[in-house]
Amino acid sequence: MEHIVIIGNGISGVTAARHIRKLSDKRITIVSAESDYFFSRTALMYVYMGHMKFEHTQPYENWFWKQNSIDLLNRYVTKVESNTKTLHFSEGDSLKYDKLIIATGSKPNKFGWPGQDLEGVQGLYHKQDLENLEVYAPNNRICKRAVIVGGGLIGIELAEMLHTRNIPVTFLVRESSFWNGVLPEGESQMINRHIKNHHIDLRLSSNLKEIISDDKGKVKAVVIKETGETIDCDFVGLTAGVSPNIDFLNESDVETGRGVKVNRFLETNTKDVYAIGDCAEQHEPIGNRRPIEAVWYTGRMMGETVAQTICGNRTEYRPGHWFNSAKFFEIEYQTYGWVHGKKGRPEQEEHFHWIHEDDTKCITIAYDKDTYEFLGINTFGIRMRHEVFDTWLTEKRDLNFVVSNLSLVNFDPEFYKKYERSIIAEFQNQLTTA
Numbered sequence: 001m002e003h004i005v006i007i008g009n010g011i012s013g014v015t016a017a018r019h020i021r022k023l024s025d026k027r028i029t030i031v032s033a034e035s036d037y038f039f040s041r042t043a044l045m046y047v048y049m050g051h052m053k054f055e056h057t058q059p060y061e062n063w064f065w066k067q068n069s070i071d072l073l074n075r076y077v078t079k080v081e082s083n084t085k086t087l088h089f090s091e092g093d094s095l096k097y098d099k100l101i102i103a104t105g106s107k108p109n110k111f112g113w114p115g116q117d118l119e120g121v122q123g124l125y126h127k128q129d130l131e132n133l134e135v136y137a138p139n140n141r142i143c144k145r146a147v148i149v150g151g152g153l154i155g156i157e158l159a160e161m162l163h164t165r166n167i168p169v170t171f172l173v174r175e176s177s178f179w180n181g182v183l184p185e186g187e188s189q190m191i192n193r194h195i196k197n198h199h200i201d202l203r204l205s206s207n208l209k210e211i212i213s214d215d216k217g218k219v220k221a222v223v224i225k226e227t228g229e230t231i232d233c234d235f236v237g238l239t240a241g242v243s244p245n246i247d248f249l250n251e252s253d254v255e256t257g258r259g260v261k262v263n264r265f266l267e268t269n270t271k272d273v274y275a276i277g278d279c280a281e282q283h284e285p286i287g288n289r290r291p292i293e294a295v296w297y298t299g300r301m302m303g304e305t306v307a308q309t310i311c312g313n314r315t316e317y318r319p320g321h322w323f324n325s326a327k328f329f330e331i332e333y334q335t336y337g338w339v340h341g342k343k344g345r346p347e348q349e350e351h352f353h354w355i356h357e358d359d360t361k362c363i364t365i366a367y368d369k370d371t372y373e374f375l376g377i378n379t380f381g382i383r384m385r386h387e388v389f390d391t392w393l394t395e396k397r398d399l400n401f402v403v404s405n406l407s408l409v410n411f412d413p414e415f416y417k418k419y420e421r422s423i424i425a426e427f428q429n430q431l432t433t434a
């Protein structure tokens with residue numbers, strides 16, 4: 001029986017396994033070093049914040065895998081030998097495969113900062129990071145101040161986590177305004193204010209120079225590059241992005257760039273080897289998308305797609321319109337289609353922006369400045385329906401249609417205040433003053 005081996009038990013590897021099982025009776029083994037069972041990485045923050053236990057982040061019961069004849073192997077892969085189709089493990093043993101799926105996810109970026117490997121310095125990615133947080137930042141007696149380096153989605157999650165335990169946080173952000181490479185200026189500035197309102201010491205245009213050790217090899221301070229200021233701290237969170245976790249492929253013949261290089265069918269250059277999820281890098285980006293997509297739902301889509309191919313129905317990865325969601329403390333954020341921040345905004349892209357007077361809700365609609373075609377929308381603090389925007393993007397609706405029909409999209413629960421009238425009034429106001 002054909003043996004499918006998957007390295008990585010995250011969302012992409014596990015989705016591939018589940019779908020291969022639905023489609024076939026092939027032998028399936030998932031190898032992973034981090035945890036025995038699949039868990040939801042996106043829920044890690046809620047464990048630290050006391051909303052759930054770690055067991056609750058596991059979507060499947062432990063018996064599920066045996067019941068579905070999916071073997072789980074807790075091992076760390078050190079080498080892939082494709083000529084003999086063998087994986088080698090750090091424990092010294094090995095495993096043969098007929099087809100291999102690489103689904104090894106990401107690792108937090110480290111940019112060679114002096115002191116980056118000290119005790120009390122870590123990223124927020126793996127289960128072990130959560131365990132280390134409990135050691136170095138369990139409360140504000142042991143951790144009198146934490147410093148977070150890098151202002152993206154994981155950085156702000158970590159700030160929220162530490163804040164719930166009353167640990168003072170200094171947040172170093174390289175950009176002049178929070179996440180403004182991605183968010184348009186109005187939204188980015190609203191989030192700056194929201195962060196500061198939570199008494200986070202937000203330092204914009206600030207880079208880390210070095211991390212200073214005490215005499216036991218543990219962090220005791222950081223130094224800021226621009227000002228030379230030293231900030232005493234007991235914990236440093238490195239959240240300056242992630243990159244594919246593929247160092248174990250260094251000696252293999254599987255082609256890599258930043259990630260494992262794949263074509264549209266998620267096939268690598270090596271026969272019977274595929275890559276999916278955060279670690280996969282498209283040779284050519286799909287539309288406006290990045291060649292590496294480190295988000296949950298694309299990992300799931302790639303897992304479903306590769307399962308089809310492996311089971312004989314060779315299928316192209318077609319992710320459709322871009323969407324994503326996240327949270328900035330209490331403010332929920334959704335994005336559909338393309339609304340560019342400072343980075344890479346095409347000349348044709350114009351924005352309509354509305355912000356509520358309470359400074360916690362806003363929307364930005366991107367449209368083509370000549371044709372008024374709807375290109376994308378960002379919403380903050382108002383929930384909107386994914387399927388409707390997806391349809392409107394496919395139908396190439398225009399700006400006027402989208403603004404006039406926003407009430408059809410609102411997804412906030414009953415009795416929540418609605419803002420469409422205020423948005424339409426602002427739209428008409430901007431039209432007449434334009």
Ligand SMILES: Cc1cc2nc3c(=O)[nH]c(=O)nc-3n(C[C@H](O)[C@H](O)[C@H](O)COP(=O)(O)OP(=O)(O)OC[C@H]3O[C@@H](n4cnc5c(N)ncnc54)[C@H](O)[C@@H]3O)c2cc1C
Pocket residue numbers: 007008009010011012013031032033034035041042043044045075076077078103104105106124125126154157245248276277278279293294295296297299325326
């Ligand atoms: C704190 C946090 C919050 C996030 N929030 C969101 C969110 O709100 N929305 C969103 O879309 N995305 C979010 N993400 C990103 C999302 O979690 C990832 O895109 C997704 O988990 C990637 O899934 P994956 O299956 O590709 O890889 P992973 O989940 O990283 O799984 C890969 C597994 O492979 C294992 N592995 C790696 N190398 C080896 C090896 N050599 N041998 C054996 N095992 C190995 C790893 O240990 C890991 O268990 C978040 C990420 C983090 C860290």
